[in-house]
Amino acid sequence: MHMMDIVQNSIRAGASNVEITFIENKTDSSLTFSVKDNGTGMTEETVRKISDPFFTSRTTRKVGLGVPFLKMTCEQTGGSLTIQSELNKGTEITAVYRTDHPDCLPLGDLAGYLVLLLIANPKMDIKFTYRLGDEKFEISARELGENEIDDLNSAGMSAAVKEYINENLKELFLVRKTESYLC
Amino acid sequence: MEKIKTLADLKLKQEKFRSQVELRSKASRAEELVQIKVAMATCGIASGAKEVMEFFVEELDKRNIEAVVTQTGCMGYCFAEPTIEVTLFGKDPVVFGYVDVKKADEIIERYIKTGELVDGIIPKNYESIN
Known part of the structure; x- marks a missing residue:
C-alpha cells in the first residue's frame, strides 16, 4: 500500500522519473524502502510539516495521511523515516523497518501495485x-520499452508482467536463510 | 504451463497475444477512447481502489472496450472511496463513488456500453484534481 501511496505523491509532484528501492539486509534484519523522484520537491518548511496528518498541500480535503x-x-x-527534498530538484523518502519486529507488516502484493503503476503512468x-544481500531484481519502464514490451494495458x-515480477521475487526470496515476517 | 521468468519470456507472451488479437493503436487516438481515472490516494487504496483498477484493466480488455485506465490523486470524496472518473468521448466526466467490483461491472455494462447513468454518481465540484 505504501508504495502506491508514496509514488502517487511523486506523480502529483510532476515527476518523470521515479525510483522505488527495497533493500533487505540479512545481517541486521532491516528493510529499507525508498522512493526517489525528480518532481517539484518541497521547501524545508513543508518537509517539517509533512508527517503531520492534518497538513496537506491539497485543497480538496484537509488531511494528508500517506506519509504519516x-x-x-x-x-x-523500531525503524525510522527520513525525507530529503530540494525545491525544483526532487524528493527522496526513505523508511527503515526492523524486519525481526513482530509489528513489521508483510510486503503485500508488490507485483500487483507495480503493474498498475506501470500501466497507469506510461510516460x-x-x-x-529489490535488493537482498548481493542479489537483486530490477524492472523498469525503460527496460520494458527497450525490449518492446509495451502492451501492458491488455489483460x-x-x-504476464505480474507473473514475471512474482516469479523473480520468489526466486530472490530463496536467498533468505530464515523465515521472514515480510513473507 | 511455462513460468514467465525472463524478459524474453515476456516478449514471447506479448507476441502470442498480438497474434491472437488485432493490435489496437491506443496512443494515436487516446482522446477518443473511454478514459477512466481511479483515485489512488491513501483513502482510495485503503478502500480497495487497487482491486477496482485491476478489474477495469482486465475486464475492459476482455470485453473489447478500448479504454485508457489511469490513476489520479484524491478527488476530495474520501467518504465515498473508491471513486472513479469516467469520461466517454464527447461527454463530460462523471464521478462514481463507492465503486467495488460489482459496481464497476455495472458501470461497464450500463454507463460505458450504453451511456445509461447508474446509481452512485457524485456531483463534481472540483475544477482539477489536486
Missing part, C-alpha cells in the same frame, strides 16, 4: 529494485 502512515508503520517496528520512467500482458 508510512512513518507510523516503520517507527512501530513515466518507473524503476523498481493478458498485465497478468
Whole structure:
C-alpha cells in the first residue's frame, strides 16, 4: 500500500522519473524502502510539516495521511523515516523497518501495485529494485520499452508482467536463510 | 504451463497475444477512447481502489472496450472511496463513488456500453484534481 501511496505523491509532484528501492539486509534484519523522484520537491518548511496528518498541500480535503502512515508503520517496528527534498530538484523518502519486529507488516502484493503503476503512468520512467544481500531484481519502464514490451494495458500482458515480477521475487526470496515476517 | 521468468519470456507472451488479437493503436487516438481515472490516494487504496483498477484493466480488455485506465490523486470524496472518473468521448466526466467490483461491472455494462447513468454518481465540484 505504501508504495502506491508514496509514488502517487511523486506523480502529483510532476515527476518523470521515479525510483522505488527495497533493500533487505540479512545481517541486521532491516528493510529499507525508498522512493526517489525528480518532481517539484518541497521547501524545508513543508518537509517539517509533512508527517503531520492534518497538513496537506491539497485543497480538496484537509488531511494528508500517506506519509504519516508510512512513518507510523516503520517507527512501530523500531525503524525510522527520513525525507530529503530540494525545491525544483526532487524528493527522496526513505523508511527503515526492523524486519525481526513482530509489528513489521508483510510486503503485500508488490507485483500487483507495480503493474498498475506501470500501466497507469506510461510516460513515466518507473524503476523498481529489490535488493537482498548481493542479489537483486530490477524492472523498469525503460527496460520494458527497450525490449518492446509495451502492451501492458491488455489483460493478458498485465497478468504476464505480474507473473514475471512474482516469479523473480520468489526466486530472490530463496536467498533468505530464515523465515521472514515480510513473507 | 511455462513460468514467465525472463524478459524474453515476456516478449514471447506479448507476441502470442498480438497474434491472437488485432493490435489496437491506443496512443494515436487516446482522446477518443473511454478514459477512466481511479483515485489512488491513501483513502482510495485503503478502500480497495487497487482491486477496482485491476478489474477495469482486465475486464475492459476482455470485453473489447478500448479504454485508457489511469490513476489520479484524491478527488476530495474520501467518504465515498473508491471513486472513479469516467469520461466517454464527447461527454463530460462523471464521478462514481463507492465503486467495488460489482459496481464497476455495472458501470461497464450500463454507463460505458450504453451511456445509461447508474446509481452512485457524485456531483463534481472540483475544477482539477489536486
